Amino acid sequence: MGDQRFKSSVEMTLKVIGGKWKLVILCHLMDGVKRFGELKRGMPDITQKMLTQQLRELEDDGIIHRNVFVQVPPKVEYSLTEYGRTMEEVLHMLADWGQKHQERVEVLT
Template sequence: MGDLQFKRSVELTLKVIGGKWKPVVLCHLTEGVKRFGELKRDMPDITQKMLTQQLRELEQDGIIDRKIYTQVPPKVEYSLTEYGQTLRGVLDVMADWGFKHEERIR
């Protein structure tokens, strides 16, 4: 039973933050508030369409906040919500594992 719960929990986590780009977006947002252009510049390999899609999904899941400023030109900022901040530990573990894996394959 515990093994099944473990698998379901991992699956649910991956539904929310899985994929190629969401963890990268989240890592950049752990540094603080970012505008769309900053995120795009920090991730040159992601398309504008994919970045928009990933940000929308993370916003729908309550992981990030999108703040729109009514000015010309329009300004939109993204940040981690309080709930999104709880993923910091997950990202830290992923980073630690990646560092160890990089050392291993050298």
């Protein structure tokens, strides 16, 4: 696991899903299609600017789909692409690890 290919692959993964908010956004979208306001309400600590930026980056990487409805007022919905759905197993593994880590921290304190 210490070879250069492994390290490069991890680095590439973090370029796509790294940061404080992208994984949280993906978790929300695992539940289905969401509008911007729904995502913002689900993540009250994220700024509107940061949410917009993170959504754009995920869209650029083909992880999410942005569907714009031509109407007044404008309506935009976000969903996972088929490719984005391949992250589901990774998210479950991260959640399992996080739960175990939380339990470990609680035992140590």
